[in-house]
Amino acid sequence: MGKLTDKIALITGSDSGIGQATAIEFAKEGADVVVHYLEDADGANATREQVEAQGRRAIVVHGDHGDEATVKEWFRAALEAFGRIDILMNNASVDASGTYVADLEIADFEATMRSNLIGQLICCKHFINHRKQTGGGGKIINITSVHQEQARAGAADYDCSKGALRNLTRTLVLEVSRWG
Template identity: 40%
Template sequence: MELQTALRPPQHQHQQPGIEAVMEPPPKSEMEGYQGSGKLKNQVAIITGGDSGIGRAVAIAYAKEGADVVIVYLDEDVDATKTRDLVEQTGKHCLLLKGDIGDETFCKEIVKKTLEKHDRLDILVNNAGEQHPQSSFSDVTKEQLEQTFRTNVFPMFYLSRAAMPYLKGGGRIINTTSVTAYRGHEKLVDYSASKGAVVSFTRSLAKALIKDEIRVNAVAPGPVWTPLIPASFTAEEVARFGSNSPMHRAGQPDEIAPAYVFLASTDSSFIAGQVLHPNGGEPVNG
């Protein structure tokens, strides 16, 4: 596809994670006409990476379904404040917690502050992630490899372990993996490997916690228009992002959020250790 037939204006952000407030066009966080039906009434959810992108859309959808939410983010204050405003417009509460989830101490603090505020925890969405494309595998440094796993994998262990005692008897853990875990990506070797680890983590943790009546599942989005994209790729690649999917476009966060609602609600009461694949029509085996 030539640049003149791009799906969006060329753009690039020189920071990770990216900022949703400066994206053009902005991602869609609220599905038009979405009406909640109380599927998560009076429940409490922690959402990492909840300031923008898929995390923001999930936070809004959960609030519309009746849940209070705790948004965990690194340093994107403007995006986080916007998400809080959107959540609180539904009448539900949104607690913002700023910090590095790669730090186990902070992960314990997230659970502690959630319980101090709401005295309960029902849902943990491990969604935060980062990626750093490299044209050559030899350019993936030891530091990059460690940082990718420190953000994409380790916090899932830390938070799940900290939250587990309070999720027993019906809690849910939902992890964000990626289509790259299944088909790979030549420029995202370390990222794809980390997302493959999330799939195995989900399947194993589901077996480990099923006796405690905690259901663990995951979502593997395909190309989605989130801040991670302009923060990761060149302006020209961003302009064409998603054009090679079967639907010839990237998805929007509000198209992904319903998968998280389904896995958090009793609609999925007989599902554990599984991965949903909202990816624009790409068949995935496994």
């Protein structure tokens, strides 16, 4: 217990599933949490309540992580509430469309890439710049999938986005390790 005492974590997609469970576990370990949601305000508020039940602080932010102006606002709100962000967990994403490539609308493929890759890149960009301004350090956790390696029919949108996110993560290791 206490591995994350007084750390601040921003967790995208923390209104349900892996993100919600992680927010609660982080709180149990001593972290305050920025809870994010796109559509499920009730789920986000339930996460906030469960974080607070652990004796930690939480704020809720809303919006599309694929929109840079929205992400900037989350960072502003988090810094106003907590003064810093120590951990970024990019969890929010959409699942495979189930559409085969021959029938896949390019706009649908692009929407999945925006949700599952570009949004994470935007969040990383702002987190890295914030951490550089505060002297370095911090942690980035990007949630990928077994499907970054194991492709499926009808899942080119999801599988490609998760493979690209894995490579973004590898690139980040090379770029930010010097700041701890």
